[in-house]
Amino acid sequence: MASPKEIIQRRASRVRRQLKAVAGDRPRLSVHRSSKNIYAQVIDDAHGHTIASASTLEVDLKGKLKTGADSEAAALIGKLVAERAVKAGIKEVVFDRGAYIYHGRVKALAEAAREAGLSF
Structure with missing residues (x-):
């Protein structure tokens, strides 16, 4: 029987495999969430580098957020990463x-990124 970690990795790779089939030359907006923070980055897989990123660990956001693990923080990160990607x-x-x-x-995070100008 597979361990929980293997099941999660398999699910993530399945999603990523489906994305690569439809992505074309578009970069990928990747999301990672932990129990205390949320992270987002726009990745160009063709060249293997990060175009824009944002997380709740950034110094200028720490004072604005009550916690890094709620929907309000996620929306702020989505807006921030979208603004950086559009720039x-x-x-x-x-x-x-x-x-x-x-x-x-x-x-x-996804809805805030859409409102800030990203299309997906």
């Missing part, structure tokens, strides 16, 4: 939710 010239991405379901903090 870098990226408007269309594919959304990589990883092994997480599209609900709660992940959904809040």
Whole structure:
């Protein structure tokens, strides 16, 4: 029987495999959430580098947030990473939710990124 860690890795790789099939040349908006923070980055897989990133661990955000683990923080990170991506010239991405379901903090981040100018 597979361990919980292997099951999560398998789910994330399944999502990523489906994204690569439909992505074309669009970069990937990848989300990682922990119990205390949330992280987002726009990754160019063709060249293997990060175009824009944001997380709740950034110094200028620490004072604004009550906690890094709620939907309000996720929405702020989504808006911030979208603004940085648009500033870098990226408007269309594919959304990589990883092994997480599209609900709660992940959904809040995605909706805030859409409102801030990213298309996916």
